[in-house]
Amino acid sequence: xxxxxxxxxxxxxxxxxxxxxxxxxxxxxxxxxxxxxxxxxxxxxxxxxxxxxxxxxxxxxxxxxxxxxxxxxxxxxxxxxxxxxx
Numbered sequence: 175x176x177x178x179x180x181x182x183x184x185x186x187x188x189x190x191x192x193x194x195x196x197x198x199x200x201x202x203x204x205x206x207x208x209x210x211x212x213x214x215x216x217x218x219x220x221x222x223x224x225x226x227x228x229x230x231x232x233x234x235x236x237x238x239x240x241x242x243x244x245x246x247x248x249x250x251x252x253x254x255x256x257x258x259x260x
Contacts, residue, residue, distance in 0.1 A: 177209070184224065184245060194223065194231075203229030 178187040185191060186209060194204040203226035210220035222245065225231060 184222075186222075200232050201230065203227075204231050 195201040207222040
């Protein structure tokens with residue numbers, strides 16, 4: 175499937191932008207767009223995450239397979255489960 179990309183807003187046509195983990199987890203101002211959600215015998219997701227200025231996330235490990243694309247910005251990361259500024 176081919177989707178039109180809006181380079182000004184970093185959004186894909188027909189893809190919902192979701193607020194990521196607003197459940198009290200150590201995340202702030204992070205959004206997620208699921209660009210691919212498995213098909214045929216490929217059980218994985220391809221996700222685009224974006225941290226707004228001042229936002230942050232954590233390092234996570236999952237048993238399921240997914241890919242994450244970083245398209246712009248800068249940030250810091252740590253190799254443990256503490257917050258990762260974006």
